[in-house]
């Protein structure tokens with residue numbers, strides 16, 4: 422079974438590393454030494470309590486899934502301890518794994534999931550569904566207080582493509598299927614899911630549905646929640662299964678109670694999704710806008726005129742500059758390109774990457790009016806290079822994050838969405854809040870998902886890590902950013918979900934009655950309160 426390192430991203434040794442010149446960037450911009458100052462502890466040095474499940478409970482779990490699928494060795498527990506947020510990685514790198522589940526349980530079928538939930542509900546054992554383990558909102562850390570133990574319910578064995586309906590363009594998946602495997606299986610039918618978050622390599626279909634995730638081409642193909650047709654969910658109170666009809670007027674869609682439920686009411690054991698024909702061709706290219714406001718307004722017009730490409734990603738001045746500074750091979754050529762755009766009057770410039778997928782002819786037909794609109798809006802075409810470079814480096818970021826952590830950097834992201842009218846003000850407010858809380862910090866931002874009424878904003882934050890209280894440093898900055906988002910009436914999460922980290926701001930989004938409804942849903946489906954406690958609904 423493939424596993425990521427317990428303290429970072431990917432398999433050991435996988436992925437690119439920071440280029441030499443990144444050290445100078447860290448010194449100049451953040452006052453860091455630029456060299457490695459902190460390395461993760463070895464697995465043998467991790468702090469871990471002995472597993473605490475009662476023998477009777479363990480035996481019943483073994484009856485449910487088979488003895489070989491109830492694992493409580495140290496390595497397996499450490500690997501299922503947390504997700505991949507900055508706070509998760511800080512704790513894991515320091516060897517603080519006291520929160521590890523007592524056991525990792527690996528069911529193969531819906532009925533086995535139901536049996537595990539029944540056992541845990543009766544015994545008061547918390548259950549944390551585990552897909553790809555890429556949560557960045559504290560969605561995977563098992564709470565211990567008030568429970569007779571905690572298990573991680575690893576869905577990796579439920580990884581079937583159960584059926585493919587080529588005529589209807591639908592497919593039914595097991596929840597634990599990783600996205601690359603889903604794409605490989607669909608490709609045999611000439612189809613694709615076209616859901617590509619940056620966590621693509623590890624994220625699962627069930628995890629994505631449970632968190633309403635968005636991929637790089639969600640502007641063109643829709644977020645995962647827009648493509649879910651039906652779900653089957655095992656809850657401690659029984660099964661909730663919805664119909665896969667293309668549309669229905671039968672009251673509020675119960676499917677929506679499950680999509681985005683983050684394991685708080687039950688376990689998604691099957692998901693039917695809309696799929697698409699394979700794309701024979703791709704075109705990716707770069708444009709420069711003189712300012713973020715110019716670029717964002719051009720994107721608004723593209724979207725509202727029905728001309729948006731599948732991929733649209735506008736970096737602000739800071740993100741454009743930082744991504745060039747940290748770029749590996751090819752970075753020099755791109756820096757030279759940026760100097761040329763400067764000479765053409767585009768100042769520091771904001772890089773816009775656009776991408777189209779489909780038949781060559783169709784791409785041309787869609788691209789022409791979009792390019793004309795961008796030119797009229799004053800943007801500068803920068804050729805295919807920047808688009809191809811972005812696609813090439815798309816999955817490097819999480820690997821480089823590990824290197825940045827080694828060099829004493831605070832590195833984390835914040836994401837939100839709002840209407841076009843409020844986009845600029847929100848970007849300023851969140852950036853100011855983060856810089857205000859952190860002092861010397863580099864805060865870059867991009868728009869990457871377009872809607873007729875607004876867009877997402879995604880911030881990447883770099884600062885020097887406070888050696889004495891690194892978690893407190895980020896918690897304070899995140900609180901400032903979250904408060905700024907709530908004060909602006911924007912969403913606390915566009916695609917990372919709520920987890921435990923965003924619960925404090927949910928009241929501002931859903932209101933008191935909304936929170937009561939969520940709590941009532943949880944209490945009805947999960948009367949013993951064992952399902953991912955503290956996620957989505959405050960404990």
Ligand SMILES: Cc1cc2nc3c(=O)[nH]c(=O)nc-3n(C[C@H](O)[C@H](O)[C@H](O)COP(=O)(O)OP(=O)(O)OC[C@H]3O[C@@H](n4cnc5c(N)ncnc54)[C@H](O)[C@@H]3O)c2cc1C
Nearest residue numbers: 552553554555556560618619620625627628634635684689
């Ligand atoms: C480097 C990196 C890049 C990322 N890029 C993106 C991105 O581009 N777009 C995006 O939307 N997100 C992104 N994320 C966030 C994350 O990958 C997504 O939220 C993803 O949907 C999680 O999928 P997963 O299979 O890893 O789920 P997990 O992390 O295993 O689980 C996520 C949550 O859902 C619950 N859960 C998992 N499976 C089930 C199930 N079958 N039934 C019920 N509950 C379940 C878990 O308990 C947990 O609370 C990124 C994360 C990282 C670390």
